[in-house]
Amino acid sequence: MTERKLRIGLIGSGFMGKTHAFGYSAASRVFELPLQPELACLADINEEAAAKAAAALGFARSTGDWRALVTDPEIDVVNITAPNAFHKEMALAAIAAGKHVYCEKPLAPIAGDAREMAEAAEAKGVKTQVGFNYLCNPMFSLAREMIAAGELGEIRGYRGLHAEDYMADPLSPFTFRHDPTGGGALADLGSHALATAEFLLGPAAGPITRVLGDCVTVVSERPDGKGGTRRVEVDDIGRAFLRFENGATGSVEGNWVATGRTMQHDFEVFGTKGALAFTQQRFNELNFFSADDARGRKGFRRIEAGPDHAPYGLFCVAPGHQLGFNDLKAIEVAGYLEAIADRRPEPFNFRAGLRIQTLVEAIHASSRASAWREVG
Structure with a gap:
């Protein structure tokens, strides 16, 4: 495997945070990756929770301040698995710092926010991914x-x-x-x-x-x-x-x-x-x-x-021996790392995440109006 490292900073260690951590670990062993993910730092709600999760999931360092992780020059990819309402603020800060950003779905609860995130990433030239790992089956x-x-x-x-x-x-x-x-x-x-x-x-x-x-x-x-x-x-x-x-x-x-x-x-x-x-x-x-x-x-x-x-x-x-849920995340991770290395297009970037949120908002608007709604 390549020795070139890609240093990962994870925000959040709940259900999907663990899944992302497992995905990186498995992908590095299953796939011949162009970049080797290194679990560099984990941020959580406070120092104690972050340190405990980092030790359990194999991260080298931890912090109780996600902003410190986002601005850390030793981090290449900011991985967001925090509650939905925080996705925009965290992603925009990471993009401004020049980091690649991997965010769990939904990208943002409001399509306008998702659009701002997509446009910011495109303007900065960073690679993005939204977590829809069922599509990796x-x-x-x-x-x-x-x-x-x-x-x-x-x-x-x-x-x-x-x-x-x-x-x-x-x-x-x-x-x-x-x-x-x-x-x-x-x-x-x-x-x-x-x-x-x-x-x-x-x-x-x-x-x-x-x-x-x-x-x-x-x-x-x-x-x-x-x-x-x-x-x-x-x-x-x-x-x-x-x-x-x-x-x-x-x-x-x-x-x-x-x-x-x-x-x-x-x-x-x-x-x-x-x-x-x-x-x-x-499945x-x-x-x-x-x-x-x-x-x-x-x-x-x-x-x-x-x-x-x-x-x-x-x-x-x-x-017949079957893949599991976490294996799908490993496949998703591998595709994203190949995109960062410019070996393929981004599998499901922020622009694609915006598309899904646009559909969600159109359905909500249609429900309120009790009428069909066109989707741009």
């Missing part, structure tokens, strides 16, 4: 290839869903996700469904051009942790009907009160010659229906992930 790449190659014929319909139940209990406390600056279920989970829809159908059906939204708040108040309650103004469920450029129609849903669903990121694609079906709960499989099958032999058949579906073979030489 080899089964997604296979589905996209099959759709683009015409194996499904003309695309007619799409259904996408991302549902979880971590907000299903009405007594669970108010968090940063419930604040209007956090975005709501559509931005938090529905963004994955929207990104998947355009990733898969883009080559064949074009982008989403019109939306009809229906966003609802199911739990209107939540405990504030101080003996009282706080009003919830964001959506618990966000749904939308979609129209694609080629005339295909579809729907997506983001739902964080889906009782019993710990992780459901599913899609179905329907064409004139066939169909595809996928569920994240079995090493893709189900394909061909209309050309003989009568009495028709049905969905399972395609199982294996070394023929790159980069699966770099993780395991045997089919």
